[in-house]
């Protein structure tokens with residue numbers, strides 16, 4: 184074919200492929216939005232039908248059960264005087280602020296509800312009557328994309344303004360939808376797909392920069408037209424592409440690694456019988472260039488999908504060595520617990536990285552505990568090899584978030600583990616009438632029968648600590664003892680506690 188015809192055909196094929204891509208992105212956003220809407224409606228229906236008194240212990244139990252069973256909801260609660268006065272999340276009342284918009288279906292939306300955890304990004308609340316549900320504000324647009332610079336957004340059909348967005352979204356694009364449910368088109372800057380929800384008034388939008396279409400056209404054309412004829416075109420397009428590149432979450436994570444935007448907080452782990460601080464869990468945090476903090480529950484799943492998680496783990500090891508190396512080298516009984524992702528477990532490099540880290544800071548294997556979630560055991564053979572290698576190097580291993588993932592218990596017996604971390608969801612139920620409250624007793628009995636030491640996580644009250652202490656759980660972690668904090672603060676508080684213990688011992692030695 185003559186080059187101009189081939190170029191035209193290449194453009195056509197590229198447009199088809201790009202349209203498919205943005206439609207898939209928009210569909211993903213819509214599914215997340217619809218999933219959230221369904222879970223909010225279901226939660227409200229269950230609470231309304233229960234006829235339980237708002238904020239009574241029984242209604243709190245029900246809210247926690249709803250919360251545990253809802254993958255998209257952060258919490259459900261009751262509203263009085265424009266504040267969530269009790270919720271499945273617990274903690275202090277949350278002021279809702281001013282409602283941004285009331286829909287004709289009776290929902291009021293609050294886009295900026297501050298969470299009650301330090302560094303937590305604001306949440307979005309949907310309220311109907313005296314019920315409210317909290318969700319991560321960016322949840323619908325936190326979809327994985329591999330097109331550079333793609334924009335994702337959610338608009339409300341009545342309001343016709345952008346509700347949440349990642350990248351630029353032009354509300355004028357809605358006009359292309361007319362009365363239909365779906366439309367895909369190209370404007371001078373973007374290839375755009377708009378999808379209307381059949382369940383709610385929300386509209387999902389995805390848009391890829393036209394530069395992406397140019398790049399795709401060039402790729403296809405290169406295969407159709409002799410290289411020399413379009414070489415110049417490709418170079419020009421590549422420059423255009425770089426100039427226009429906007430960042431997807433994956434791109435942003437790559438930049439974050441390059442720009443060193445990660446840091447680590449440390450949450451104390453205590454010996455329950457004595458209250459002594461015996462270690463700390465290293466928890467990664469991301470501070471973006473604009474100063475916003477992103478929690479690992481948002482970016483670790485994206486890092487796992489995009490195979491960046493092993494690079495983040497390596498960065499965490501370096502940061503822990505920098506922060507804690509000296510202290511660990513002089514305190515062999517103190518440990519840092521590190522979270523490893525499934526991909527780390529299935530890579531042969533991880534044991535080497537940990538040994539290098541220990542050698543670099545002069546610390547001992549006893550200074551480390553490796554935490555592996557149940558997801559890490561899906562490939563049982565390779566998990567067994569890595570655990571064997573870790574323990575062969577005297578590094579102890581804990582199973583994290585126990586009870587929340589892998590459905591079978593028999594695998595546990597086949598693994599050579601040291602610790603079992605009892606998940607926060609079971610601790611929260613202690614002392615309540617929820618059926619799940621019985622589970623913690625079974626977990627303790629099972630761990631003991633398997634010779635595993637236990638670390639209970641998410642302890643927020645003395646009553647929970649007493650319950651676990653009485654049942655012989657050795658270690659605990661939770662806001663009751665200390666929230667995740669910078670290493671300097673951990674050290675300051677560790678030393679104050681050591682000093683207080685010495686003063687107490689001296690006082691006891693002095694006699695009456």
Ligand SMILES: Nc1nc2c(ncn2[C@@H]2O[C@H](COP(=O)(O)O[C@H]3[C@@H](O)[C@H](n4cnc5c(=O)[nH]c(N)nc54)O[C@@H]3COP(=O)(O)O)[C@@H](O)[C@H]2O)c(=O)[nH]1
Pocket residue numbers: 450464465466467478479480483496499522523524583584604607640641642643660661662663667
């Ligand atoms: N692969 C990696 N995963 C990591 C890393 N750092 C963290 N994570 C995982 O991200 C998840 C969320 O972690 P985070 O937001 O830091 O939350 C931790 C604690 O802040 C929270 N916690 C602890 N005590 C309490 C409490 O009393 N109440 C309450 N509401 N929350 C509490 O729990 C999280 C620790 O969980 P766990 O790891 O299961 O012990 C989390 O899954 C992290 O594992 C990383 O470097 N790599």
